[in-house]
Amino acid sequence: MRGFVACALLGLALTCPGRGLAQSPVYRVYVANESSDLISRVAFTAAEGAVVENEIAVGVMPGDNDGAHGLSVSPDGRYFYVTIAHGTPYGHVWKFHAGPDTLVARTRLGLFPATMGITPDGQFMLAANFNLHGDMVPSDISVVYTPEMVEITKVRTCLMPHGSRVRPDGAKQYSACMHSEQLVEIDVGTFEVSGRFRVAPGHEGAVSGDMEDHGGMGDQVCSPTWVEPGLGARANRVVYVACNRNMEILEVDTERWEVSRRFATGQGPYNLEVTGDGTRMVATLKGEQAVAVFDLESGAEIGRVETSRPVTHGVVASPDGRYAFVTNESVGSVLGTLDVIDLRTLEVVATVELGHQSGGIDFWPAPGGDR
Secondary structure (H helix, E strand, C coil), rough: HHHHHHHHHHCCCCCCCCCCCCCCCCEEEEEEECCCEEEEEEEEEEEEEEEEEEEEEECCCCCCCCCEEHHHHHHHHEEEEEEEEEEEEEEEEEEEEEECEEEEEEEEECCCEEEEEECCCCCEEEEEEEECCCCCCCCEEEEEECCCCCEEEEEEECCCCEEEEEECCCCCEEECCCCCCEEEEEEEEEEEEEEEEEEECCCECCCCCCCCCCCCCCCCCCCEECEEECCHHHCCCCEEEEECCEEEEEEECCCEEEEEEEECCCCCCEEEEEEECEEEEEEEEECCCCCEECCCCCCEEEEEEEEECCCCEEEEEECCCEEEEEEEEECCCCCEEEEEEEEECCEEEEEECCCCCCEEEECCCCCCCCC
């Protein structure tokens, strides 16, 4: 029995002692529930569905909601990080041991830290300080050295940076500026801005000016919420930008700094995920209670899947590309949910209730294994 449990905890398809057949893979994700100040660890198997294995309380303000917003797992699977966004006024990032789910450290960041990108070696985290406090002014990206959990610098970028992601080779980090109409590139070697690209509809192109050139051109806006680097054959060359207000996704060639393709979506594309082999992209449609799945070879939308509850938010794919795990915030006092979508059949195969306003999500690989 002990051998079987050990195999199950690895989250891999293995033949366990005393079992004649290989067991179904166990997939695990962590989810941040922003209005409950809870982190949920969820396990999914094809045979048993999705179950909540553990809930971890976060936050330090007893009279107010702290707001667990973004969540990222380290590449080696040993740790996970959660941005506590609301702060008083500054937010923090919390570091946990994955599995035991015990707190390791807390580090103060900027105003309303949101999404995080982690370098492939796990040494640096770049967290977007979204800044919902006070006047609309340019904000920044916090750079944290994760072994010591020390913020080593802040890189000033734009108005409301969001969707922080590091490309596969670790050389560049990208974020979207929701109110500056820009895609911003940071050189991870120098931690300085190395490129800007305007995403305002009809006026897309490289920005030669400084951060004060907000890129707004007329009434039509992109309002970018997410940047997702390409994988597979497109790794380290293109990124995908979700235009939340313009209902499209831009594929931006970061060598030529030009739009190479456009993907029409439904209302409110919000978060994006490219499968590990780089062949598919999943987009959450916050305004439609659905996700759209695209074939990145043909550029065609191959399916749209209705989710279990409204305000569809986050998405992560399993490393084998078989499943997409999608969070739904829900509305009011209704609990959020996690949906598991089979990317072969494009059907929801499991749903589980979590806390309130389920949002940030990441996959937990077997410690030391592949993402």
